[in-house]
Amino acid sequence: MNPKMKQALVLATLAVTSGVAMAGISATKHNLSTGGTGENHLTAGTEEICVFCHTPHGANTGVTAPLWNKQLPSTTYTTYSTANSSTIDGSVLAVGSVSAACLSCHDGTQAMDSMINEPGSGLDNGATFTWTGARQSGGILQGVAALGADLTNDHPIGIQYCGGGIQSDGAATPASTGSCKDTDFTAPTSDVINGSLVWWVDTGTAGRQKTDMILYTRAFSGTDGPSVECASCHDPHVESKGDATNPQVAFLRVSQAGSGVCLSCHTK
Numbered sequence: 525m526n527p528k529m530k531q532a533l534v535l536a537t538l539a540v541t542s543g544v545a546m547a548g549i550s551a552t553k554h555n556l557s558t559g560g561t562g563e564n565h566l567t568a569g570t571e572e573i574c575v576f577c578h579t580p581h582g583a584n585t586g587v588t589a590p591l592w593n594k595q596l597p598s599t600t601y602t603t604y605s606t607a608n609s610s611t612i613d614g615s616v617l618a619v620g621s622v623s624a625a626c627l628s629c630h631d632g633t634q635a636m637d638s639m640i641n642e643p644g645s646g647l648d649n650g651a652t653f654t655w656t657g658a659r660q661s662g663g664i665l666q667g668v669a670a671l672g673a674d675l676t677n678d679h680p681i682g683i684q685y686c687g688g689g690i691q692s693d694g695a696a697t698p699a700s701t702g703s704c705k706d707t708d709f710t711a712p713t714s715d716v717i718n719g720s721l722v723w724w725v726d727t728g729t730a731g732r733q734k735t736d737m738i739l740y741t742r743a744f745s746g747t748d749g750p751s752v753e754c755a756s757c758h759d760p761h762v763e764s765k766g767d768a769t770n771p772q773v774a775f776l777r778v779s780q781a782g783s784g785v786c787l788s789c790h791t792k
């Protein structure tokens with residue numbers, strides 16, 4: 525084979541390989557392992573990807589994120605409030621649900637290697653990890669990736685969807701009742717999954733998909749209702765929903781071209 529052909533073949537193979545990898549978490553900035561390609565991957569320590577967030581055993585059950593492998597930092601957050609806006613309608617809850625899991629790295633107070641169950645035998649088996657990227661210091665996120673404890677400059681989270689009005693009827697097989705108080709929102713879809721009432725904002729194919737805006741069930745004044753959390757807009761496992769003109773690098777559930785993320789919920 526002449527060198528040019530060989531090069532073309534290698535390039536083609538690379539394109540296919542990276543194309544496959546792009547579909548999953550391994551090619552994202554959430555691959556913190558030695559195999560990661562983001563700025564903050566390890567130079568040594570572990571090739572495991574999931575371990576920085578999930579563990580198959582001994583998980584933190586105090587967090588509403590599955591098999592969560594981190595403790596929550598004891599941060600006191602300031603949430604979005606009427607002090608930030610005179611037009612806010614929904615109630616804002618304290619940081620909780622899946623947002624607490626995201627903020628266990630993204631508030632910039634806890635190191636990314638503070639795991640419950642470290643890779644290998646034993647829980648805290650003394651393994652240490654050193655990242656070299658500029659967006660961290662001592663494993664603690666820095667800069668734009670660290671939202672901090674003051675969440676008043678961020679899109680509200682723990683916020684009741686569409687100004688309130690949508691809630692569970694509380695029956696054994698719960699049903700969604702009511703309608704959006706603020707009609708400038710896409711009405712949510714609901715379903716009972718394993719006995720729990722869940723809501724989401726449909727963006728396409730019927731049924732709850734990871735490309736829908738997921739609403740998280742939380743108690744507002746004692747009654748369950750849909751809440752917007754970090755993972756309503758972000759899917760922490762998928763980073764590639766863009767193209768050359770609209771590169772998506774922020775783990776968004778849908779493309780942000782034409783502000784598609786915002787317009788999934790807000791009718792503006």
Ligand code: HEC
Binds near residue numbers: 549573574626760
């Ligand atoms: C940076 C943190 C992070 C990493 C790394 C991560 N996850 Fe997750 N994962 C989450 C969070 C947060 C949730 C909850 C998201 C939600 O509520 O939609 C989640 C949810 C899930 C779920 C249930 C919901 C769903 O989307 O199906 C599965 C399964 C899952 N993760 C598997 C994995 C596997 C397997 C890996 C490694 C290949 C991995 N995750 C790596 C943060 C992470």
Ligand code: HEC
Binds near residue numbers: 630754
């Ligand atoms: C184990 C720590 C950890 C957890 C938990 C975590 N992240 Fe991240 N996240 C990171 C790191 C590291 C980066 C890369 C920072 C950088 O290099 O800019 C990142 C980057 C991001 C980015 C920016 C991507 C970009 O390309 O600029 C978004 C958005 C994000 N994370 C959202 C989330 C959300 C939402 C959750 C919860 C569902 C979450 N993260 C949980 C560690 C974490």
Ligand code: HEC
Binds near residue numbers: 623627630752776
């Ligand atoms: C209402 C939707 C929405 C919610 C809720 C949301 N985000 Fe984002 N986030 C976005 C969008 C859209 C971007 C992309 C902004 C851009 O392109 O600069 C983004 C960007 C980011 C970035 C990258 C910052 C940057 O500009 O490079 C991080 C980190 C992040 N989000 C983390 C979080 C965390 C953690 C939470 C929960 C506390 C959260 N987000 C809640 C929509 C949201």
Ligand code: HEC
Binds near residue numbers: 612613679680706757
């Ligand atoms: C998952 C649904 C959802 C998505 C996606 C979303 N929002 Fe929101 N947004 C809400 C909810 C719910 C509120 C609270 C509204 C209220 O109670 O008045 C809100 C509040 C706001 C507010 C403050 C309104 C006020 O009266 O103070 C602004 C501004 C805003 N969103 C802009 C955006 C932008 C820009 C985007 C895209 C980057 C976006 N939103 C994406 C659900 C969403």
